[in-house]
Amino acid sequence: MEQQPGAVWVVVEQNGGILAEVTLELLGKARDLAALGGGAHASAVLLGSKIESLAEELIAHGADQVILMDAPRLTLYQNDTYALVLAELVKKHRPEIVLFGASYYGSELSATVAAKLETGLAAHCLDLYINDRGEFVQVVPAFGGMILGDILCPTARPQLASVKPGMFQKPDRDTTRSGETLIETPTVLEGYASPLKAVRVVQSQPAGLPLEKAATVVAGGWGVGQEAWHFLDQLAGELSGAVGCTRPALDEGWAAGEHAMIGTSGKTVRPQVYIGFGVSGATHHMAGMKDSGVIININKDPAATVFQVSDYGVVADAKELLPVLLEKIREYKGKSKSQATIKCIQ
Amino acid sequence: MNIAVCVKPVPEPRHYDKIIINPATKLLERKGIPMIINPVDKNAIEAALQLKEQFGGKVVLVSMAPPDTRETIKEGLAMGADEAYLLSDRAFAGADTLATARVLAAGLTKIGGLDLILTGSASADGGTNHIPSQLGELMGFAHLNHLTELHLEASTIKMKTKIENGYVEYEGSLPLVLGVARELNTPRYTTLMGVVIAQNKPFTTWGLKDLGLDPSNTGLSGSPTQPGDLHMPQHGQKAQMFAGEPEDMAGKIIAILRTAGVLD
Numbered sequence: 135m136e137q138q139p140g141a142v143w144v145v146v147e148q149n150g151g152i153l154a155e156v157t158l159e160l161l162g163k164a165r166d167l168a169a170l171g172g173g174a175h176a177s178a179v180l181l182g183s184k185i186e187s188l189a190e191e192l193i194a195h196g197a198d199q200v201i202l203m204d205a206p207r208l209t210l211y212q213n214d215t216y217a218l219v220l221a222e223l224v225k226k227h228r229p230e231i232v233l234f235g236a237s238y239y240g241s242e243l244s245a246t247v248a249a250k251l252e253t254g255l256a257a258h259c260l261d262l263y264i265n266d267r268g269e270f271v272q273v274v275p276a277f278g279g280m281i282l283g284d285i286l287c288p289t290a291r292p293q294l295a296s297v298k299p300g301m302f303q304k305p306d307r308d309t310t311r312s313g314e315t316l317i318e319t320p321t322v323l324e325g326y327a328s329p330l331k332a333v334r335v336v337q338s339q340p341a342g343l344p345l346e347k348a349a350t351v352v353a354g355g356w357g358v359g360q361e362a363w364h365f366l367d368q369l370a371g372e373l374s375g376a377v378g379c380t381r382p383a384l385d386e387g388w389a390a391g392e393h394a395m396i397g398t399s400g401k402t403v404r405p406q407v408y409i410g411f412g413v414s415g416a417t418h419h420m421a422g423m424k425d426s427g428v429i430i431n432i433n434k435d436p437a438a439t440v441f442q443v444s445d446y447g448v449v450a451d452a453k454e455l456l457p458v459l460l461e462k463i464r465e466y467k468g469k470s471k472s473q474a475t476i477k478c479i480q
Numbered sequence: 481m482n483i484a485v486c487v488k489p490v491p492e493p494r495h496y497d498k499i500i501i502n503p504a505t506k507l508l509e510r511k512g513i514p515m516i517i518n519p520v521d522k523n524a525i526e527a528a529l530q531l532k533e534q535f536g537g538k539v540v541l542v543s544m545a546p547p548d549t550r551e552t553i554k555e556g557l558a559m560g561a562d563e564a565y566l567l568s569d570r571a572f573a574g575a576d577t578l579a580t581a582r583v584l585a586a587g588l589t590k591i592g593g594l595d596l597i598l599t600g601s602a603s604a605d606g607g608t609n610h611i612p613s614q615l616g617e618l619m620g621f622a623h624l625n626h627l628t629e630l631h632l633e634a635s636t637i638k639m640k641t642k643i644e645n646g647y648v649e650y651e652g653s654l655p656l657v658l659g660v661a662r663e664l665n666t667p668r669y670t671t672l673m674g675v676v677i678a679q680n681k682p683f684t685t686w687g688l689k690d691l692g693l694d695p696s697n698t699g700l701s702g703s704p705t706q707p708g709d710l711h712m713p714q715h716g717q718k719a720q721m722f723a724g725e726p727e728d729m730a731g732k733i734i735a736i737l738r739t740a741g742v743l744d
């Protein structure tokens with residue numbers, strides 16, 4: 135079947151049948167870009183094994199079309215097999231733009247596909263838009279996020295981009311949407327022997343709420359110190375939130391692990407509330423939290439850069455404030471709970 | 481076992497807050513920032529040196545960079561690498577990752593006889609992490625990035641690579657291109673002796689003609705991506721500031737949390 139020219143593709147990332155958030159975020163963006171491209175398709179490219187059921191979910195999140203390749207050979211992601219089939223699909227359908235999540239897999243896969251097709255790839259994009267000359271502009275970070283650069287891909291096609299998770303809003307799920315599913319078979323893999331074999335995938339969900347899903351992020355920096363760090367965990371517990379950190383707090387081993395780091399080398403979060411303690415406001419960190427709803431920071435230095443991206447700044451010693459704040463919140467919650475009980479009884 | 485390590489000279493990351501965009505020229509200004517070998521490339525050199533200690537052979541460094549980076553690249557020779565190749569030509573300037581990978585692949589092919597090519601997982605400046613995969617594709621070698629473990633046993637190599645909240649175990653055989661993560665090892669320190677010896681190690685410079693490359697495939701003109709404007713991230717919102725006794729501050733914060741709807 136002939137694909138309309140100008141289609142915008144999203145390469146789906148799924149893990150054990152669960153769609154990655156970044157895939158859904160990209161579907162929303164793909165629809166916007168496709169609309170600007172004169173009503174072209176926004177297509178989701180779904181590779182894997184026993185994953186047909188995800189097609190509906192992709193359509194509900196904005197895909198006009200799902201290109202589905204379901205084969206045992208694709209059970210585990212491998213850069214060679216996935217890149218081979220993707221490059222074939224691109225040659226057959228000629229999309230204008232192909233978007234990948236900038237996860238570990240997505241970064242590697244996008245680079246591999248770009249080399250196979252000898253086309254351009256913008257890395258870890260923070261924004262994507264069409265400018266008034268009709269060019270596709272891809273905004274990428276460099277120097278650890280201190281500098282942002284616009285990347286264009288004037289002639290080579292398709293234009294490839296990997297996008298950091300958390301940059302775009304996930305579209306609302308709408309089960310009344312309809313779309314077509316196009317079934318493809320991985321004929322290029324017939325007779326192909328992989329030089330590498332993925333033997334085993336080991337992943338453990340860190341305890342507690344994932345940072346990027348928390349409505350409240352309690353972030354700690356160097357200023358919190360080892361002794362006071364446990365107050366952050368307790369505070370996050372009271373607020374049903376999650377604890378994030380800066381790089382120094384991770385390097386010192388105070389934070390739970392790499393999954394907690396916020397910034398250019400870590401997670402991008404946009405919670406309803408970000409409350410930071412002892413964070414100086416390095417661009418590297420702020421790149422990952424500046425789009426949060428309400429930003430509160432506590433720093434003992436009134437001139438700390440972090441106050442420039444904050445809605446509320448509190449000049450205080452975090453080590454002194456944390457235990458007091460925690461106690462007051464517990465007191466407050468206790469009170470409001472007893473009031474609630476009284477309300478129920480009445 | 482012959483191993484090549486790709487090393488990129490980069491401005492020292494500790495000084496990235498001093499980089500500015502000149503408002504008149506719109507170009508980056510990074511004057512006075514010292515150049516170093518990209519930090520994680522030292523982990524790649526360390527891995528190569530350990531394999532050499534185990535299996536023999538040699539370790540060569542390969543870099544596409546301007547000629548004034550010779551001294552920086554020699555830091556890798558001081559760590560213990562045997563030879564260095566600097567791929568340098570005006571025609572290589574302004575390369576995106578694909579055009580960079582083409583030049584590196586041409587240099588590595590000309591060196592020849594390589595069993596393993598190591599790179600860092602990402603550079604500190606560009607930081608795209610495309611090079612290991614793109615180099616692997618252009619060389620026709622299998623490739624992986626974000627390598628955290630590497631064990632060579634007889635003819636199979638066992639490897640682990642990093643993913644979100646975990647890792648993947650792979651098995652394969654040489655030749656390979658591997659992008660090394662900083663978790664793989666701790667790079668050794670250079671000794672004064674190493675620095676002295678490095679001065680006399682072979683150091684070769686090759687340009688466009690030596691590599692038999694067509695200028696339309698290298699540098700800015702060989703790059704499918706083209707750079708547009710540069711920006712600095714914009715902040716500048718004005719925070720409402722509070723200061724005072726912890727009790728009062730805690731009260732203020734609770735009020736803000738309630739208004740924001742995360743505490744009821």
Ligand SMILES: Cc1cc2nc3c(=O)[nH]c(=O)nc-3n(C[C@H](O)[C@H](O)[C@H](O)COP(=O)(O)OP(=O)(O)OC[C@H]3O[C@@H](n4cnc5c(N)ncnc54)[C@H](O)[C@@H]3O)c2cc1C
Nearest residue numbers: 278355356357380381397398399412414416418419434452
């Ligand atoms: C290439 C690159 C990538 C990077 N990526 C990231 C990243 O993704 N995420 C990240 O976070 N960092 C990253 N960094 C590091 C980043 O540049 C900063 O060094 C880091 O964010 C600073 O962390 P911090 O605010 O905790 O520490 P500091 O900068 O040391 O600041 C500590 C702050 O705490 C305040 N303070 C001290 N004591 C107290 C107290 N008792 N009470 C209240 N306040 C106090 C101080 O006034 C200061 O403002 C990266 C760096 C590089 C070079």
Ligand SMILES: Cc1cc2nc3c(=O)[nH]c(=O)nc-3n(C[C@H](O)[C@H](O)[C@H](O)COP(=O)(O)OP(=O)(O)OC[C@H]3O[C@@H](n4cnc5c(N)ncnc54)[C@H](O)[C@@H]3O)c2cc1C
Nearest residue numbers: 256257276283544576577600602603606607608609610611
């Ligand atoms: C603001 C800005 C944004 C950019 N954005 C993009 C983009 O989106 N897409 C794009 O294609 N290019 C981009 N580039 C260009 C890119 O940075 C260069 O092509 C660079 O030469 C190689 O990419 P890297 O440093 O990102 O490599 P990475 O893939 O991050 O580097 C990984 C490893 O490859 C090896 N390596 C990398 N470069 C060399 C070298 N020159 N010599 C020897 N070994 C090397 C090192 O071992 C390094 O650790 C950008 C550059 C800037 C300044």
